[in-house]
Amino acid sequence: MTDNTLLSAPWRHGMPMHSVAWHADTGTAVTLNELHARIAAWQTTLDGLAAPGQRWLLHHRDPFDFAAALIALWERGDSAVLPADDRPETLTALDAQTAGRLGDVADGHLPDHGGAKPRWGSLVAGRVAVSLYTSGSSGEPKRIDKTFAQLDAELATHAELWPLEGRLTISQVSHQHIYGLLFAILRPLCEGAPLAGATCRYPETLANWLMRLADARQGDSQVQAQVPPGAVLISAPPPLEHLPTELDWRAAPSVLARVYSSGAALSQAASEHAYGVLGVAVSEIYGSSETGGIAWRQQQRGECWTPLPGIEVRDDDHGCLWLRSPYLPSPGIWERQADRIALEGDGFRLLGRVDRIIKVGGKRLSLTGMDRALAAHPEVLQARTLALPRHDTRLGAIVQLRAEHLPVDHASRREMIAALRSKLLGAFEPTVIPRYWRFVESWPTNAQGKLSAELMARLFRDLDDRRQPRWLGVERLGDRQCRVTLEVPERLTYLPGHFDSRPVVPGVVMVQWACELAREHLELVGEFQRLERVKFARLLLPGERVTLTLAITPVAQGARLDFSLDGRHGAYASGKALFGHSADEREAVHVE
Template structure:
């Protein structure tokens, strides 16, 4: 399969594949009907920048190609939270509907598509993860994307291959590696539910049955949690496994190669720079530059020139400390993690290192929350036996951590806001991005919500949330003053609201069945909320280390007048 630049519309090439794959796979050359449907709908709509968010990679590609062929720019939000989409929609020229309604199409026939696209035109607008500050809006031209895709095709050709992506195509890494690379080479690809290990295993088998060599696009968050109970050794071996978005621990790289019997290739870069370098950690920790990327190291800082940059001729100062190594470099950490607190420069790295020196602390992230009081937040993972489950044990732990930090920091630099988690929450790119930080500390400005500490999705119909009862919860006021507790109606309301967040709009409330309250829930209590989608609504259960607190089933009516299908 030869790589064809995006500017030459590779999805319009008429090629018939001999392989047979299930319908949840995307064949790039089967997209033309969907692209044309979008083109008919877009005819007569305003030009300019259009909001595009689609989980399914096939529908995403069809809408993206239609925007490009009609001379529009696709704006890819970093997440699908309602407040994010509403804010962007108000700033842009249009928002694509869920599907291109043919009855309301603005043109009875499909407008002719161009022979090529302008290389200097803006193709997409993306947002940085915000893991080191507020998300930044960045535009990418077609020539930037095509230059990087050509480098991918040179290093990692997809002949007789296919892509299985576990990461979001709304970000630069997943967009390039999981969608645009196979789109430009005609290789089948899939995503959506592949983040679940059981689905990944099924897709590997499907690729092997079709005679294709699968390539897995993943992240540290996904690879660190690969379950050993699945029979990976009985499945077709991937040609390679990609990881990006955050550093992959050497032990996880080795474990992944042992389980999947495939080389694990890490890609280092950012939304601003595109890819910079790559490595295979089981063969060495040194990073090697991607084709066309020129690197120089001065005083421990990395400067690069790259065809993937907005200005390829200007040097870009990368905010990472590095050390030169044979044929490449070693990464040493960020140089931009200094903040000013009360006029004093404070290193977030120093605070994190001080915390992880304690035996009970596994990982720590210190965060500038940008609050008016100027104080920092800390997200800390602990060994299971040290996790606080009540207000008094949480208070004692915070005091112990603050006392420890007082030997290393001035008082004003010690974090004021603490969140204790089972594992650092991460997005599809493996990062603790700004949207996750906002969720962790949202209760500081919302006195009606539980404190969110993370979630797991064992399967598409189940969500397990780790939560905590904030001591300043408004519902505690006047409710048994000497013995404050969370009212039962509030627990049910939390279940419904968080189900909407987890599964999307779930439907109109119709009633509650099998509702049981077994234990009270006190301020400061740590608990889990299990949500399960049902045909007629959701089932929920609230548990803590004390046992079951409540459970029930909420009946919901969808907009179509029936239950969930």
């Protein structure tokens, strides 16, 4: 395989015993001859299903079989539709657009290893090679067609910047998406380098494969001739962020030539962690399914992104990125993107999105689509999901429920979360399902009638301070009165140790919450003096939902705070707190 363009179909040529895949766990190679046999088997299966020129839904977890099926389609004159996942709702929605399913979702018509030879067809630059689906701004899956010419343009850039030179491609990402398709499947196929025989799903597996590859390189000369000269790792933020330091990574620096990451930007801490563990700087790729690659960076050199060769970028008055790229259907036209940037030297810094498409655990997700899916539940009035950057960009969900369905304790809260998760799992992968839930009876809004960023942050503030209750909204009852809805977090700092037999909220904590929330919502000022008529009627347990009613009355010495904490079982606590004038107030009174 000497020509590394996709249109030259390099898999047709080469030595029959050339290695196209390598199983690191066993040290065995898969040859070009075996790839041809598998392509032929897939074509035989396809011939029995439909005439050429079809669109087929292709999903296969095995990278080698995926590659063989994809080539079989192309050489037959077909194209592939790549679903983002294999969830029933995802596949059913695409069935009407395709001739059938192939791969590990093929409903039983998998090919066997026949003795036929593959038939070679004609690959045309403008022909659609694959169709991918990603989230549009409306939340509906958006189809993106990629021609052979578009894929070839991007593959040529990668080969120029980072030639594989026969190294083994180890992938930790799905090849159902454009990044994994290009880097983990098409690059090794076009550059004549072996791909790993399986997706590397666990860090223990990665460490083991690198060690085995290093050991194989030390074998006799005959064995060494069949062993890849090194490896590249195709990865993403989640696996790189959580590389365990206790594993044996001694082989990584000598075996790995390059580590790639895409899907979301790595934090600087994660980049340094991966570099420290693997001994290789991470090359991050920034782009999208629609645009292909846009820029790259290594954070050890700086935080700015460098446009890929042939890519032109500029900004506008709103700071939005405009792009001109050979990977787009109209390469000469400037197209506006949903990212904000700040140009800096020959590159740029990313400043965030202007729409509601985000990456969660490296998975692209429409928050609008997630909102709509939650709102489809019969007990939900409306919902809003948001990413929480301080918590691994996991999702939080604000869900307004009918009053009769609001959870009132730990058990009913878990039951409601399980019901909503079950509703979402038919259409979304588990890694993107919201982790943090806030159930409200009234939709929280500011004075302008909007759910502001400040309100959303307030709803999840307890995640950053384990001493705080879950705040679920405030209702004004007058200038000096309000009612605050709270839940007791199961991880509240104060729960353990009060009673040996069970976790409960200490009474002094309830009083503290009343005072702090009065300062926040009723602008209570002054120094705490004493408590009066305090009663604790029953135990407040983890997960319980309560209402805290607050009222301030001016008195000669300062202010009196009346508070009561009530829930479905009745009163939990009540009392009065006296506050004296602050030092500034006392000074003002003295001057007068």
